[in-house]
Amino acid sequence: MSVDTNVVLTVNNIEVIYDHVILVLKGVSLEVPEGGIVALLGANGAGKTTTIKSISNILGTERGEVTKGSIEFMGEKIENLTPTELVKRGVVQVMEGRHCFEHLTVEENLLTGAYIRKENKKQIRDDLEMVYSYFPRLKQRASSQAGYTSGGEQQMTAVGRALMARPKVILLDEPSMGLAPQLVEEIFEIVRDLNEKEKVTFLLAEQNTTVALRYATYGYILENGRVVMDGEAHSLAENEDVKEFYLGISGGDKKSFRDVKHYRRRKRWLA
Amino acid sequence: MTPDILNTIEVILNGLMTGVMYSLVALGFVLIFKASGIFNYAQGVMALFAALTLVGFQTGQIPFSHLINEIFGTHVHNWGPGLNSVLAILLTILVMILFAWLVEKLLLQYLVNQEPIILFMATIGLAFFMEGLGDLMWGADIKTLDVGIPSGGSFWWEDVTRTWVSEGYEYYGMYIDLLDVWAAGIAVLLVTILTLFSQYTKTGRALRAVADDHQAALTVGISLRSIWVIVWSIAGFVALVAGIMWGSKSGVQFSLSLIALKALPVLILGGFTSIPGAIIGGLIIGVGEKLFEFWIGPLVGGATENWFAYVLALFFLMFRPQGLFGERIIERV
Numbered sequence: 001m002s003v004d005t006n007v008v009l010t011v012n013n014i015e016v017i018y019d020h021v022i023l024v025l026k027g028v029s030l031e032v033p034e035g036g037i038v039a040l041l042g043a044n045g046a047g048k049t050t051t052i053k054s055i056s057n058i059l060g061t062e063r064g065e066v067t068k069g070s071i072e073f074m075g076e077k078i079e080n081l082t083p084t085e086l087v088k089r090g091v092v093q094v095m096e097g098r099h100c101f102e103h104l105t106v107e108e109n110l111l112t113g114a115y116i117r118k119e120n121k122k123q124i125r126d127d128l129e130m131v132y133s134y135f136p137r138l139k140q141r142a143s144s145q146a147g148y149t150s151g152g153e154q155q156m157t158a159v160g161r162a163l164m165a166r167p168k169v170i171l172l173d174e175p176s177m178g179l180a181p182q183l184v185e186e187i188f189e190i191v192r193d194l195n196e197k198e199k200v201t202f203l204l205a206e207q208n209t210t211v212a213l214r215y216a217t218y219g220y221i222l223e224n225g226r227v228v229m230d231g232e233a234h235s236l237a238e239n240e241d242v243k244e245f246y247l248g249i250s251g252g253d254k255k256s257f258r259d260v261k262h263y264r265r266r267k268r269w270l271a
Numbered sequence: 272m273t274p275d276i277l278n279t280i281e282v283i284l285n286g287l288m289t290g291v292m293y294s295l296v297a298l299g300f301v302l303i304f305k306a307s308g309i310f311n312y313a314q315g316v317m318a319l320f321a322a323l324t325l326v327g328f329q330t331g332q333i334p335f336s337h338l339i340n341e342i343f344g345t346h347v348h349n350w351g352p353g354l355n356s357v358l359a360i361l362l363t364i365l366v367m368i369l370f371a372w373l374v375e376k377l378l379l380q381y382l383v384n385q386e387p388i389i390l391f392m393a394t395i396g397l398a399f400f401m402e403g404l405g406d407l408m409w410g411a412d413i414k415t416l417d418v419g420i421p422s423g424g425s426f427w428w429e430d431v432t433r434t435w436v437s438e439g440y441e442y443y444g445m446y447i448d449l450l451d452v453w454a455a456g457i458a459v460l461l462v463t464i465l466t467l468f469s470q471y472t473k474t475g476r477a478l479r480a481v482a483d484d485h486q487a488a489l490t491v492g493i494s495l496r497s498i499w500v501i502v503w504s505i506a507g508f509v510a511l512v513a514g515i516m517w518g519s520k521s522g523v524q525f526s527l528s529l530i531a532l533k534a535l536p537v538l539i540l541g542g543f544t545s546i547p548g549a550i551i552g553g554l555i556i557g558v559g560e561k562l563f564e565f566w567i568g569p570l571v572g573g574a575t576e577n578w579f580a581y582v583l584a585l586f587f588l589m590f591r592p593q594g595l596f597g598e599r600i601i602e603r604v
Contacts, residue, residue: 058486060383061383061384061486061489062384063384082494083489083490083492083494084492084493084494087491087492088492092490092491092492093490094490095486095487095490099484099487099490100484100487101479101483101484101487101488102483102484103479103482103483104476104479104480104483108476108479109480111473111476112476112480112488112491113491115473115476115477115480115492115493116491116492116493158487161491162490162491164491165492
């Protein structure tokens with residue numbers, strides 16, 4: 001990554017073990033520049049979510065722990081901070097599968113996002129309006145129970161809720177999960193908007209490589225708990241291997257199984 | 272009205288009052304269950320412990336006096352004439368908050384994200400521990416508790432109802448215990464305050480958020496540990512109120528902890544996650560068991576109050592397991 005940009009979040013060679021035995025991350029390193037949108041790509045079980053959860057430090061509730069390596073936010077080590085402390089410092093996670101508070105209304109959901117803030121009501125009110133300006137749909141649904149809103153609206157609620165904490169970095173896990181392609185575009189447009197106007201930095205885990213690389217500035221590809229490839233988003237999108245394995249575009253003519261095997265070998269070497 | 276109708280009305284009224292007492296215990300269960308998914312078996316013992324502590328403060332007992340006397344050969348029992356009721360109640364509230372803090376510190380903290388059954392077992396252990404602790408601290412004798420709530424029958428009500436009877440009948444008026452009336456009033460107040468608190472305050476909102484999804488609550492920076500301390504403190508407070516009411520009614524004794532068992536059918540009826548459910552469930556059981564005893568009891572030899580609630584709960588489990596007001600499981604189609 002270029003040296004002139006300011007790195008806000010650094011993950012240094014972390015190893016994560018669940019239940020004291022299951023090694024999930026085997027040395028993941030990555031950097032997130034200030035104001036960037038960094039995509040974390042890879043298949044199911046590659047370790048995207050675990051990486052995100054180890055940054056936001058909610059692994060503890062799932063009996064996982066970071067056993068090696070370090071995580072730094074704005075130059076300070078954060079791997080031992082509580083989730084509350086992290087949110088206060090400006091690192092907020094939006095969980096995979098949205099995780100709205102089902103029995104709370106949409107507006108109450110948004111307000112819980114401001115739980116750690118000590119400012120007066122007026123400021124929080126203003127931020128609520130700010131969130132509504134990005135997600136006008138939420139304003140209409142403000143008083144309905146979040147559990148009864150559509151998948152897209154729940155994703156918006158989850159992102160809006162994170163925004164209410166006034167974060168510097170949002171860790172966005174699988175925003176496209178279970179959403180129609182059109183909605184996925186809409187969500188990513190808003191992510192880009194928030195990135196430009198509210199200066200929020202994003203680290204997003206995505207399976208939908210095509211869309212993610214279109215909106216991201218930089219990308220990391222994870223496989224089996226390791227980073228196997230990284231680079232500027234557009235160069236990743238051009239990369240033949242990525243195209244074939246993650247974007248589903250092959251070089252035109254059908255490939256034989258032998259080629260695939262050859263590719264596998266190449267990839268193993270990369271890892 | 273004929274005396275028969277009047278008698279029925281009396282039974283219903285008394286049932287309602289008893290129901291409120293059940294509700295008070297059930298309420299403590301609901302609060303903790305909602306916020307942490309723990310079925311707190313120790314709720315009944317908490318009520319007992321709170322009542323014991325209150326009496327201890329009121330009468331100026333020295334905690335652990337038996338133990339102290341045994342070890343040091345002394346004969347200390349009281350440190351003074353005791354505190355007045357208000358002060359004693361306030362101190363007991365502090366003790367219950369301290370208790371909540373200790374439970375979190377020594378127990379819950381290590382059981383995050385464990386199976387519900389493990390948490391349940393932990394509360395059973397807690398119940399036995401507290402029973403022993405209460406015994407050791409304040410002694411095992413039956414104590415009377417009087418915080419100044421009026422009790423005994425209401426003569427005014429007796430006189431009023433005596434005039435309701437039709438000509439030609441003899442009727443002696445209805446009996447209603449003033450203590451029960453007070454208990455009902457206090458329960459209504461308590462529920463109103465709890466509802467307002469959970470609906471309109473920031474902390475209340477956080478409590479509901481944790482109840483819905485504790486991982487998501489973590490991601491917005493809500494500290495589960497402080498929420499648990501708050502919830503257990505509130506449950507401790509509710510236990511104190513229940514302890515005061517039951518203690519004033521039937522004395523503070525160890526059987527008090529068994530009222531928790533009566534709360535179970537109430538919860539099954541009302542739903543484990545609903546505060547209004549706990550109240551209405553309690554009322555239905557209270558009225559139900561009194562009416563059943565009044566009408567059917569004589570035919571089957573009486574003592575139906577002991578089992579009626581549980582049989583009713585059994586039917587509910589078969590036909591409406593989430594209870595009358597249990598949180599509907601939101602399923603989008």
